[in-house]
Amino acid sequence: MEDKTYVYLITGFLGAGKTTLLNNIIKTFPRDRKLSILMNEFGEVGIDGLLVEGTDIDMLEISRGSIFCVCVKTDFIKGLYELAQKLQPDILLIESTGVANPSDLKRDLSLAIFKGRYELKEQFCIIDASHFLDAYGAYTSLDKQIQSSTVFVINKLDKVDKQTIERIKEVIRQHHRSPVFYETTYCNIPLEQYFPTKEISEKIESPKFFLPDLSDEEFDKIVEDAISNLGLEVTPPDPLLSYTFEWKGNRLSEIEAFAAELPTTVPRAKGLLSVNDEVYLFSFVMGEWELGRYDMGTSRFIGPEEIGKRTGLVVIIAGPELGAKLQETAIKHNFKPLGAVMPYERKIKGLR
Numbered sequence: 001m002e003d004k005t006y007v008y009l010i011t012g013f014l015g016a017g018k019t020t021l022l023n024n025i026i027k028t029f030p031r032d033r034k035l036s037i038l039m040n041e042f043g044e045v046g047i048d049g050l051l052v053e054g055t056d057i058d059m060l061e062i063s064r065g066s067i068f069c070v071c072v073k074t075d076f077i078k079g080l081y082e083l084a085q086k087l088q089p090d091i092l093l094i095e096s097t098g099v100a101n102p103s104d105l106k107r108d109l110s111l112a113i114f115k116g117r118y119e120l121k122e123q124f125c126i127i128d129a130s131h132f133l134d135a136y137g138a139y140t141s142l143d144k145q146i147q148s149s150t151v152f153v154i155n156k157l158d159k160v161d162k163q164t165i166e167r168i169k170e171v172i173r174q175h176h177r178s179p180v181f182y183e184t185t186y187c188n189i190p191l192e193q194y195f196p197t198k199e200i201s202e203k204i205e206s207p208k209f210f211l212p213d214l215s216d217e218e219f220d221k222i223v224e225d226a227i228s229n230l231g232l233e234v235t236p237p238d239p240l241l242s243y244t245f246e247w248k249g250n251r252l253s254e255i256e257a258f259a260a261e262l263p264t265t266v267p268r269a270k271g272l273l274s275v276n277d278e279v280y281l282f283s284f285v286m287g288e289w290e291l292g293r294y295d296m297g298t299s300r301f302i303g304p305e306e307i308g309k310r311t312g313l314v315v316i317i318a319g320p321e322l323g324a325k326l327q328e329t330a331i332k333h334n335f336k337p338l339g340a341v342m343p344y345e346r347k348i349k350g351l352r
Contacts, residue, residue: 003209004119005084007092008194009105011145012126013135014098014268014316015285017155021126021187022095028191029091030199036089038062038079040097058087074223077108081219084117085211091195092118098268099238099316101144113222115211122194125149126187130159131286132168135267139238146172151180151194158185240267241320242341243327245313247273249334252291255282258333259289262315265322271313282313312338 010018022037029035037059060079083092096102102123109118125145128135135142146152152172154165165183172179182189191197214222249255252275262269264287271282272294281294313335317326320340327337 003117005089005092005117006121007094007105007109007118008121009102009123010093010095010126011100011102011123011149012098012153013128013132013139013142013145015131015270015283016098016126016128017153017187018095018098018126020155021124021153021189022093024187024189025093025191025195028195028197030196032199033091033196034087034089035091035093036060036083036087038083038092038094040076040095040100058083058089073108073226074219077111077113077223077226078219080109080118081113081211081214084114084209085213088117088209099139099141099240101141103144103148105148108226111222111226113211113214115209117209117211122151123149124151124153127152127154127168127172128285129154129156129164129168130288133164133171134286136171139267141238146175151182153182153184153187153189155184155187157183239319240316241323243315243317243323243330244338244341245271245315245330245335246338247271247311247313247334248336250275252280254333255280255291258329258335259284259291261329261333262287262289262326263322266315266317266326269313269315272311273313274311279311284315 010021012018026035035058039059039061041061060083062075062079083089094105105123106120109120132142137143154168157165169179169181172181247255255273255275259269259282262284266284267286269282269284269289273280273282279294280291283290313330315326315330317323323340330337
């Protein structure tokens with residue numbers, strides 16, 4: 001272990017393929033290096049945390065808001081501090097929510113309380129080639145993600161033509177002189193250029209790196225000082241709400257009918273749903289949806305109790321005016337509404 005933790009941010013709009021890239025990294029990461037994950041989700045139910053493959057990885061989950069927004073900034077800084085204090089990983093992967101504005105990450109990592117532990121190495125922006133041009137201009141967060149990123153993974157290449165790819169590149173070049181592009185499906189990029197892929201032959205002694213315990217009051221003061229800096233972008237970039245539903249039905253046809261009635265203006269819906277003792281993964285992105293069996297054996301959480309807590313559906317909509325219609329549609333197809341989450345509420349689940 002070195003005296004630094006190198007940080008890689010995986011960003012990209014809703015449904016672009018961030019968790020897919022994360023799992024690709026996990027599969028090639030050498031076992032003798034310490035890898036930690038900080039996962040941020042917008043909704044109440046942590047679906048993506050279940051989809052992370054690998055059972056021996058330390059992961060911190062922060063939900064119900066963006067880690068780059070003032071709403072959960074305290075949780076984010078506390079999480080980073082806990083990782084630096086207790087685990088001191090070689091690599092930290094941060095998967096941000098699809099509606100995050102990550103412009104201030106470098107400043108967050110350089111806060112004095114971390115004593116120089118963190119260094120941002122790269123920021124990947126995953127581009128959903130089939131929906132990018134529709135989302136760009138409609139969502140401020142996407143613009144912010146492009147501006148602050150360095151490497152662009154144009155994903156789902158099989159769903160678009162060459163002209164669409166070129167138009168996407170033209171948009172990104174408006175923000176960058178020499179962007180790095182990868183054109184791919186399933187986020188397959190040359191990871192060896194960014195991450196260690198081989199085990200080291202010599203044992204490296206862990207340096208002594210100590211961080212003192214801090215009280216909640218001390219953390220709150222640190223965050224207050226940080227957000228008082230007028231240069232920070234701490235407001236939620238887009239007026240989105242996350243609705244959570246419990247699945248009460250028992251037929252796949254009910255889920256399919258619900259999906260067919262979701263308007264294309266819904267940017268994202270995702271859930272793990274149990275039907276006749278089988279778990280299905282439902283994914284909806286701007287009118288396109290998939291429903292298929294999900295092998296829970298590949299998940300970090302394979303206990304029935306944990307799976308029970310995580311099953312459900314999260315639907316993200318643009319503004320509360322669509323909420324009543326969404327809930328009406330959901331109830332008709334045996335989804336029980338559990339409420340909406342504004343991006344100002346806090347919730348943190350600690351290291352596992």
